[in-house]
Amino acid sequence: MDLKDKSIKKIVTRFAPSPTGFMHIGGIRTALFAFLFARKNNGTFILRIEDTDKDREVAGSIEHIQESLTWLGIDWDYGPNKPGDFGSCIQSERLPSYLKYAKQLVEKGLAYPDPYTAEEIASFREKAGEEKRPFLYRNHRPKNLLPWDGTKPLRLKVPEIKRYTWQDAVRGELTAGEEMVDDIILIKSDGYPTYNFAHIIDDYEMGVTHIMRGDEFISSTPKFLSIYDALGFPYPIFVTLPPILRDDRTKKLGKRDGAKDILEYRSEGYLPEAMINFLALIGWNPSTDQEIFSTPDLIEAFEIAKIQKAGGAFNEEKLLWTNKQYLLAMSDEQKLKYIHTALPKEVLDYPQFSEERLKKLIPTLIERIHVAREVADGFESGEFDFAFTTPNYETELLKWKNDPSSEEALPRLEKVTQLLAKADFSTTDTIKSALWTYAEETGKGKVFWPLRVALSGKIQSPDPFTIAYIVGKEETIQRIKLACDKIGK
RNA sequence: GGCCCUAUCGUCUAGUGGUUAGGACACAAGGUUUUCAUCCUUGAAGCCGGAGUUCGAUUCUCCGUAGGGUCACCA
Numbered sequence: 001m002d003l004k005d006k007s008i009k010k011i012v013t014r015f016a017p018s019p020t021g022f023m024h025i026g027g028i029r030t031a032l033f034a035f036l037f038a039r040k041n042n043g044t045f046i047l048r049i050e051d052t053d054k055d056r057e058v059a060g061s062i063e064h065i066q067e068s069l070t071w072l073g074i075d076w077d078y079g080p081n082k083p084g085d086f087g088s089c090i091q092s093e094r095l096p097s098y099l100k101y102a103k104q105l106v107e108k109g110l111a112y113p114d115p116y117t118a119e120e121i122a123s124f125r126e127k128a129g130e131e132k133r134p135f136l137y138r139n140h141r142p143k144n145l146l147p148w149d150g151t152k153p154l155r156l157k158v159p160e161i162k163r164y165t166w167q168d169a170v171r172g173e174l175t176a177g178e179e180m181v182d183d184i185i186l187i188k189s190d191g192y193p194t195y196n197f198a199h200i201i202d203d204y205e206m207g208v209t210h211i212m213r214g215d216e217f218i219s220s221t222p223k224f225l226s227i228y229d230a231l232g233f234p235y236p237i238f239v240t241l242p243p244i245l246r247d248d249r250t251k252k253l254g255k256r257d258g259a260k261d262i263l264e265y266r267s268e269g270y271l272p273e274a275m276i277n278f279l280a281l282i283g284w285n286p287s288t289d290q291e292i293f294s295t296p297d298l299i300e301a302f303e304i305a306k307i308q309k310a311g312g313a314f315n316e317e318k319l320l321w322t323n324k325q326y327l328l329a330m331s332d333e334q335k336l337k338y339i340h341t342a343l344p345k346e347v348l349d350y351p352q353f354s355e356e357r358l359k360k361l362i363p364t365l366i367e368r369i370h371v372a373r374e375v376a377d378g379f380e381s382g383e384f385d386f387a388f389t390t391p392n393y394e395t396e397l398l399k400w401k402n403d404p405s406s407e408e409a410l411p412r413l414e415k416v417t418q419l420l421a422k423a424d425f426s427t428t429d430t431i432k433s434a435l436w437t438y439a440e441e442t443g444k445g446k447v448f449w450p451l452r453v454a455l456s457g458k459i460q461s462p463d464p465f466t467i468a469y470i471v472g473k474e475e476t477i478q479r480i481k482l483a484c485d486k487i488g489k
Numbered sequence: 490g491g492c493c494c495u496a497u498c499g500u501c502u503a504g505u506g507g508u509u510a511g512g513a514c515a516c517a518a519g520g521u522u523u524u525c526a527u528c529c530u531u532g533a534a535g536c537c538g539g540a541g542u543u544c545g546a547u548u549c550u551c552c553g554u555a556g557g558g559u560c561a562c563c564a
Contacts, residue, residue, distance in 0.1 A: 132490040188562040195564045219559040289512045318514045368526040448523035460525035
């Protein structure tokens with residue numbers, strides 16, 4: 001085999017965010033697919049920063065983007081911290097390249113400065129709007145193209161006005177009418193290139209073979225193609241990803257309506273592997289019944305042919321379920337650390353609390369949660385709003401237990417307090433056995449249900465022995481007394 | 490408004506010119522459990538509509554409908 005054969009090209013993909021704030025689900029999913037495809041094919045994955053709009057730039061974004069990807073285990077071969085043979089991965093550091101190609105186009109007569117003022121352009125656009133026609137700059141192209149001195153925006157003179165048809169690896173043959181090609185701006189008056197121009201040059205110089213991006217770019221692809229044509233660059237392979245929709249499917253998930261910073265999921269206790277697993281399955285699936293995929297599994301299974309055409313909704317409940325699967329699969333040490341971090345601070349201060357105690361309860365605690373915030377249920381102390389003291393008692397509690405009113409539970413709670421005062425709190429079992437005889441005589445539900453609610457203040461919580469064991473005897477008895485006082489009122 | 494894209498349970502999806510249209514989340518019922526959860530069993534739930542092609546369309550074609558995207562010196 002001839003290694004110089006150009007047809008055996010190394011696969012290169014890139015993720016190219018602009019540093020305008022945090023990363024959200026949509027961007028991450030794009031990055032993930034580009035990453036998976038590169039890794040699957042022993043290719044190269046580039047993280048490129050598209051910072052050509054200095055007005056929209058948000059300080060710290062580049063670090064934030066890198067931190068987000070790193071958290072998720074998406075690593076890059078070249079990035080802002082790691083230039084390649086092609087130079088920097090930050091567009092603002094690549095201006096000479098853009099200028100070089102811009103000048104080439106000027107020399108070829110395929111680019112010219114825009115002589116109009118912003119007001120003039122605005123009036124053209126307004127007029128087109130009134131006539132319900134799409135605005136096309138090329139209808140106003142000046143007759144005599146002036147030389148470019150760099151102070152005016154540089155526009156492409158489209159090489160050919162025609163209907164473009166191209167191949168997309170996901171959507172198949174795509175096409176767009178000639179009103180979609182126009183004399184678009186290549187270099188802005190501030191000297192920075194537009195996205196339209198810069199990304200094409202970068203992709204060319206970086207050897208990018210596959211461009212993965214959202215379907216909002218389909219309509220502008222003819223504009224891109226006309227730039228490739230003007231420059232004489234070959235087309236890369238276009239891979240259009242389906243949009244991620246809001247939960248209610250009414251629109252694309254975006255920052256403006258509900259899309260959170262991906263790092264918020266980290267602080268809420270979602271595990272990176274769960275996040276990746278969940279995101280990979282929006283818009284892609286390998287045609288099997290498998291639901292849980294490690295990142296290596298995903299790399300192994302990933303295929304462009306299995307990418308979905310239609311948009312998919314972001315379903316938080318399935319994310320919770322996925323996270324739980326990963327929680328259950330953690331090692332004992334990881335579980336301990338996870339629970340420990342998630343416990344309310346005050347719990348760590350209870351006199352009887354210790355890591356040893358916590359360790360014994362890990363399986364019980366992990367089993368009932370999906371994500372960190374649920375750990376706290378039942379462990380915070382304080383002025384609980386006891387459901388059984390409220391007028392909603394019947395609707396909220398009666399369906400679970402058969403006390404017709406909270407007052408009826410009062411004597412049992414008082415009895416329990418006496419028993420617990422003498423109880424041995426060294427294990428959950430010793431606590432349980434202190435109450436067992438009484439509970440069997442009286443009815444387990446009649447004793448344990450009010451006890452659990454007294455301790456946790458909640459309808460749902462860990463079992464009473466777990467809570468008692470963690471918070472200790474003193475706090476346990478204090479909580480029950482507080483509950484009794486409230487019922488008595 | 491022009492142009493473009495998309496369409497299987499509520500949600501993520503599998504699948505086929507002939508299938509009892511499969512799985513998962515969520516939901517419901519039952520069992521285990523002192524609650525919730527976990528676990529096990531079961532259930533309900535879907536091919537957007539209309540033509541055409543065909544012996545036969547959820548699947549192919551066309552037309553609707555609905556949803557989404559795009560028409561920047563933003564990416």
